[in-house]
Amino acid sequence: MNKSKLSIATLFTIASTSALSQTSVFSGAAHCSEDIVKKTSAVNQLIASKGDLKALKExxxxxxxTTDNGYFTFNPTFxxxxxxxNCSVPLNENVGQYQLTVYGTTQGLNNSFGGCSISHIRKINDGNSEVWLKYGTGQGFDWISISEQNNSSKQYVNFSTSLDNSYQEHSILSLTCRTTWQQGTVSVGQIEINY
Structure with missing residues (x-):
């Protein structure tokens, strides 16, 4: 009899916990974009070295x-x-500890560094005004570490980690990402927050 009561209580606890957790999903196409300042500088250097027409074509x-299927793809040629x-998704005061999962694809990566660092951006009052500050989480991932290094074809990959928003009401989860230095395409399909 005690075993059945324990089992029912355990099932009720699991069901209650599952009912209380929430998942928010954000597409890479809607929430990721290239840093425009860095791109503008790179395009200006390309124009200076190759001329307007060749640079424009490249x-x-x-x-x-962005792609039609909701990905943000990144494989710059220069x-x-x-x-x-950067990929940015909003967090709110209902989010304390949460599980972050990033889903994406990789293709043709070489063995050089390229990955994403994870930060929180928070609005705080410094006494005179409200300002946005960026805090590194000390977490991130390397695209090669979540891919099969011997596979140059398109691979579906994911990275998952636990983070804490501390129930901050004005907060943004931020990923700053690069691809590998010499070659390779990386794409972010979905960013999932489970809390």
Whole structure:
């Protein structure tokens, strides 16, 4: 009899916990974009070295931007080491500890550094006005570490970690991402927050 009571109580606890958790899903296409200042600087350098017409053609043909299926894809053909993209999703006062999962694809990566660092951006009052401050979480991932290194075809990958928003009401989760230095395409499909 005690075992059945314990089992029912355990099931009730699990069901209650599941009912209380919430998941928010954000598409890469809607929430990621290239850093425009870095891109503008890179385009100006490309124009200076190749001329207007050749530079315009290269910019137009590179695989950077949103896709029809909801991904943000990043494979720049010039100034790869200085260009990056950001993904930002809103958090609110209902979010304390949460599980972050980033879903994406990789293709043709080489063995050089390229990944995402994770930060929180929070609005605080400094006594005179409200300002936005960026706090690193000390967490992130390398695209190669979540991919099969011997596989150059398109791979579906994901990264998951636990973070804490501390129930801050004006907060943003921010990912700053690069692809690998010499070659390779990375794409963010979905960012999932489970709290």
């Amino acid at each position: 910019v137009t043909l590179e695989n950077v931007g 100034s790869r080491t200085s260009r990056y993209f």
